[in-house]
Amino acid sequence: MGAPDRRGRHRLTTAVPARHLAGPAPGRLSRLGALVAVAMLAAPEAAALFGGHASAIAAVGAAAGRAAERPGPVARLSPAPRRAGERQASGSSAAAPRRIVSVVPAVTEMLFAMGAGDRVVGVSSFDTHPAEVKGLAKVGALLDPDVERILALRPDLVVTYASQADLVSQMRRAGVATFDYRHGGLADVPATIRALGRRLETTGTAEALAGAIEQRVAAVRGAVLGRPRPRALLVFGREPLALRNVYASGGVGFLHDMLLAAGADNVFGDVGRESVQATSELILARAPDVIVELRYGRTLTPDEVRRERETWGLLPGVPAVARSRVVVLVGDEFVVPGPRVADALERLARALHPESPGALVR
Amino acid sequence: MRASATTRPVRQRLLLTVAGFGALALAACLLAPLVGSTRIGLARVFDRSVPFAENVDAQIFFVARLPRTLAGAIVGASLAASGVVLQALLRNPLASPFTLGVSAGAALGAMLALTLAVPVALGGLTAVPIASFAGALGAVLIVYLLATVRHRGLSTEVLLLAGVTLNAFFSALILFVQYFADPSQTFRTVRWLMGDLDVSSYQPIVASLPFLATAFAVFAWLPRPLNLFALGPESAASRGVNVHAAQRAAFFSASVATGAAVSVGGPVGFVGIVVPHLVRLLVGADHRLVLPASALFGAAFLVACDVVARTALAPLELPVGVITALIGGPFFLWLLVRRR
Numbered sequence: 001m002g003a004p005d006r007r008g009r010h011r012l013t014t015a016v017p018a019r020h021l022a023g024p025a026p027g028r029l030s031r032l033g034a035l036v037a038v039a040m041l042a043a044p045e046a047a048a049l050f051g052g053h054a055s056a057i058a059a060v061g062a063a064a065g066r067a068a069e070r071p072g073p074v075a076r077l078s079p080a081p082r083r084a085g086e087r088q089a090s091g092s093s094a095a096a097p098r099r100i101v102s103v104v105p106a107v108t109e110m111l112f113a114m115g116a117g118d119r120v121v122g123v124s125s126f127d128t129h130p131a132e133v134k135g136l137a138k139v140g141a142l143l144d145p146d147v148e149r150i151l152a153l154r155p156d157l158v159v160t161y162a163s164q165a166d167l168v169s170q171m172r173r174a175g176v177a178t179f180d181y182r183h184g185g186l187a188d189v190p191a192t193i194r195a196l197g198r199r200l201e202t203t204g205t206a207e208a209l210a211g212a213i214e215q216r217v218a219a220v221r222g223a224v225l226g227r228p229r230p231r232a233l234l235v236f237g238r239e240p241l242a243l244r245n246v247y248a249s250g251g252v253g254f255l256h257d258m259l260l261a262a263g264a265d266n267v268f269g270d271v272g273r274e275s276v277q278a279t280s281e282l283i284l285a286r287a288p289d290v291i292v293e294l295r296y297g298r299t300l301t302p303d304e305v306r307r308e309r310e311t312w313g314l315l316p317g318v319p320a321v322a323r324s325r326v327v328v329l330v331g332d333e334f335v336v337p338g339p340r341v342a343d344a345l346e347r348l349a350r351a352l353h354p355e356s357p358g359a360l361v362r
Numbered sequence: 363m364r365a366s367a368t369t370r371p372v373r374q375r376l377l378l379t380v381a382g383f384g385a386l387a388l389a390a391c392l393l394a395p396l397v398g399s400t401r402i403g404l405a406r407v408f409d410r411s412v413p414f415a416e417n418v419d420a421q422i423f424f425v426a427r428l429p430r431t432l433a434g435a436i437v438g439a440s441l442a443a444s445g446v447v448l449q450a451l452l453r454n455p456l457a458s459p460f461t462l463g464v465s466a467g468a469a470l471g472a473m474l475a476l477t478l479a480v481p482v483a484l485g486g487l488t489a490v491p492i493a494s495f496a497g498a499l500g501a502v503l504i505v506y507l508l509a510t511v512r513h514r515g516l517s518t519e520v521l522l523l524a525g526v527t528l529n530a531f532f533s534a535l536i537l538f539v540q541y542f543a544d545p546s547q548t549f550r551t552v553r554w555l556m557g558d559l560d561v562s563s564y565q566p567i568v569a570s571l572p573f574l575a576t577a578f579a580v581f582a583w584l585p586r587p588l589n590l591f592a593l594g595p596e597s598a599a600s601r602g603v604n605v606h607a608a609q610r611a612a613f614f615s616a617s618v619a620t621g622a623a624v625s626v627g628g629p630v631g632f633v634g635i636v637v638p639h640l641v642r643l644l645v646g647a648d649h650r651l652v653l654p655a656s657a658l659f660g661a662a663f664l665v666a667c668d669v670v671a672r673t674a675l676a677p678l679e680l681p682v683g684v685i686t687a688l689i690g691g692p693f694f695l696w697l698l699v700r701r702r
Binding site for chain 2: 242304317322
């Protein structure tokens with residue numbers, strides 16, 4: 001691997017046997033295998049490991065302590081801390097790739113958004129956006145990339161997660177170039193788009209897309225500037241109709257960045273992790289002014305959304321609950337750090353600042 | 363049994379044992395709500411002059427910590443007592459409440475509820491506890507039918523093998539469904555498997571009480587047959603025990619208690635296997651003492667482990683199953699080596 005610096009988190013999977021001990025039956029149940037084993041990492045990481053649409057929140061490789069993007073009067077995205085990985089396999093030509101396989105949903109979306117969708121010949125099993133991907137070959141995902149299918153598509157570029165060391169080395173042996181994708185914060189989205197542009201030799205369209213995203217993000221930052229910043233709890237998973245296994249954004253990563261950019265303070269901003277299990281005690285103690293709950297994957301009916309909002313009534317003392325400021329936002333764009341981040345950010349900002357939502361719309 | 367133990371009448375020793383372990387359990391339950399990730403003032407918790415809606419300390423105490431402590435106590439007591447019963451029934455020191463497939467059945471139910479995100483609630487109970495209890499009962503019935511179909515009475519050998527196989531089979535089913543599930547749902551299932559006592563309301567506890575009360579009523583009758591099981595079924599029968607009835611009672615009461623406990627707190631590992639052994643080291647092998655002492659010690663142990671789980675890395679929460687395993691694992695290994 002050319003980028004050992006960012007692989008640390010992934011290597012956590014080797015710690016799984018120890019965590020397995022935590023499982024119930026000292027034996028059977030804990031033997032759920034590698035698939036479940038990796039899921040024992042923090043929630044968003046697990047999501048990313050599967051390469052699913054939840055991948056965004058996740059952190060394959062996001063260094064744990066990386067300082068979050070700071071909000072502030074400077075309404076510009078900070079430059080990416082490092083370039084997204086670009087690697088040329090030895091022996092292959094350096095010409096711009098024409099047949100691309102992407103096992104990373106966020107990158108698939110980027111490729112289509114920057115006008116390179118016609119070069120994409122294969123995508124991950126979790127890709128759903130844009131609609132064009134439905135007709136494309138599915139080649140597995142983070143944990144189960146199907147090398148045979150990938151090679152059968154005769155790609156000249158394969159977009160992989162940086163942690164997929166085996167896949168990368170197999171592609172190298174086959175003489176196929178790879179583009180290593182790493183999760184990061186909000187600023188990494190335009191940075192990855194620019195890196196893709198350089199690789200695909202479409203820097204013009206890539207720059208236009210990245211710039212447009214940065215502009216819209218900056219516009220949201222500007223619009224919320226000077227407004228009161230509610231203390232928000234950003235929940236991205238819990239048991240249906242119960243306040244159990246509640247997972248919320250910690251003070252690091254894409255979701256935290258989104259919350260700050262949308263003009264709120266994160267009640268778990270002091271926790272240097274991407275996910276926090278928000279127990280009843282923590283929610284009561286942190287007393288959020290507003291609770292934003294993200295739902296993705298399955299679409300919820302309005303009735304289901306209402307009942308899920310009402311579930312928070314179990315903690316009536318929380319200011320957000322007492323003042324009816326619990327928002328359920330449904331959509332994959334909140335958890336895929338792709339070109340739709342600006343849409344997601346605008347929706348989030350409107351939810352956080354309902355007093356004058358109009359000013360936040362593009 | 364130790365020499366000094368046999369000299370004292372059982373009634374007196376029972377009183378002493380229950381008093382001692384009861385005091386321990388009571389102390390754990392009284393102290394646990396006082397500590398947590400947040401500092402709260404006890405004076406303010408019970409300050410009636412502040413309305414409850416504005417009294418965050420009281421809310422944390424009564425809404426978050428108290429139900430959690432109670433959940434820990436009943437789950438710990440049920441798992442430890444079930445462990446004692448099953449170890450005696452199967453005459454196997456490695457048996458645990460999860461040996462006979464109950465936990466895997468419960469996990470399958472919980473996983474289906476989580477993966478399908480079933481938005482169902484029944485009298486304040488939500489899909490996950492209901493489905494896990496149903497899964498546990500389903501597994502229990504399958505194992506029971508297998509163990510009785512070709513035997514007069516209950517074959518403990520078939521029980522054990524069927525339970526272990528069912529565990530593996532359900533685990534494979536879980537994996538199969540998980541493979542097609544949303545990753546975040548997979549994570550939630552795995553997290554559920556590690557156990558979690560943050561019940562955030564009294565509802566799950568109240569719902570489990572009828573089942574637990576029934577099971578414990580049967581437990582109260584079990585110690586004598588369990589003592590005689592150790593001699594083998596023939597010897598037990600020759601001493602006037604209706605072996606088949608006692609086996610059935612032991613199997614179903616332990617299974618129902620385990621299923622109810624798992625529906626409240628998830629399949630918390632190691633309590634049901636380690637606590638009985640630890641208690642036997644302290645009070646001897648007489649089930650008249652081991653059973654009540656294990657229930658009380660199990661309650662104290664799990665409540666204490668949960669305090670560690672929610673304070674050690676606060677505000678980060680450790681899964682309580684991790685703590686029980688971290689403490690229980692090394693102890694159990696030591697016990698294994700010591701037996702040689």
